[in-house]
Amino acid sequence: MSPWRPALARSVLLRHDRVRGTDLLVLPERVVVLRGPAGHIVRLCDGRRDVRGIVDELGARFPGAPVADEVPVFLGKLRDEGWLR
């Protein structure tokens, strides 16, 4: 089986909100505020990188952060919500 390559679900839009200074996921009738590094992580979900690739890239960008443990869990949660496919 080929590895999961996370991408945003079709109806979900990732955008930066300049007014509030935060990243957002925008869906019908709903806005999810992405706090802290969450926006960086979701921005890497382009359907080309697999989870490993996302973790490696974040690890290089934020040395010392617990990305290997936390990022896959976070991505799984977003998939359970239906925001990633």
Added chain:
Amino acid sequence: MTVDPPWALLAELTHGCPLRCAYCSNPVELVRRSRELDTDDWRHVMAQAGELGVIHTHLSGGEPLLRRDLPEIVAAADAAGIYTQLVTSGIGLDAERLSALVRAGLRAVQLSVQHADARTSERIAGRRRSFAAKERAAALVREAGLPLGLNVVLHRDNLDALDAIVELGLGWGVDRIELANAQFYGWALLNRDHLLPERGQLERARDTVERWRERLAGRVELVWVVPDYFDGTAKPCMGGWGAVSLTVAPDGTVLPCPAAASLPGLDPPNVRDRPLEWIWRESPAFNAYRGTAWMPDPCRGCELRTVDFGGCRCQAYALTGDPARTDPACHRAPDHHLVQEFTARRTSDVPQPLPVPRSYRSSPQPSP
């Protein structure tokens, strides 16, 4: 007081509509088509709304498809970074129009339906063959791959058909079903005797919704907008006055809620005269019932005042003549008896057609 930016804009593009629902949320004084904002006005509104922090817009009406320039308005909203949702009766949506809207950046569609039974739906909507148009519209939206929501206003003529309505939505492939109990101001207040359900109907409907929620969890979202007359609770109108959302009416009047046009002394501002930012932050209309300082007793000392914001100003005005009173829907309100008098009359468990005349909206004049 610091004022947070708004999240949502309800754009009432026109009050023109091919349907004539007895609970229409448009004001009783409809804006004539000749007084509508033009394309450039709406472009300007969307650009300003994006700057102000608006994330979502509902392109609504009336029937927004009556505006030939709808794709231009969608494109302007999209360019401003705003997520666009079309709220439509489905009348007038064909493949060509939908693809123009999708190309312009339309993200999602909400389709209104009156009942699961075609004949009953058409009777409630006051237009023949409207049901088939809705069915077609739903199929087109699904083919285009856009998220589709079903909007249903609930009242005595359709509350007993909830199972069929949910099944209809599932058959049409919707992602979300909003079941909104009729709110009684404007047209629905004029038609209240005809629309108000019986308590037993509501109790059955609530159980039905619970059952479907369990079955559909994680697949289709089921939203139940409470019947405030019967619950004894005030609804958090618009998430608070001037807190989350603004409405721009077809003629450019800006309101904290679509029904607020009826409130006395509000003197609502207009985008033709003032920047949207001033309207949101500074205008007396948006500050009239903002926050908690304006509240009377018992809201003033109530622990729920930051949860329901004292309820609906339009309902307070419609029932008591004073928009600053506690919403009579609240069981703590001194005027709660005004609501109880009506709900008490609705006790028989068998819905019976009442010989009550209905007030119908007629479409405003087309522009020349």
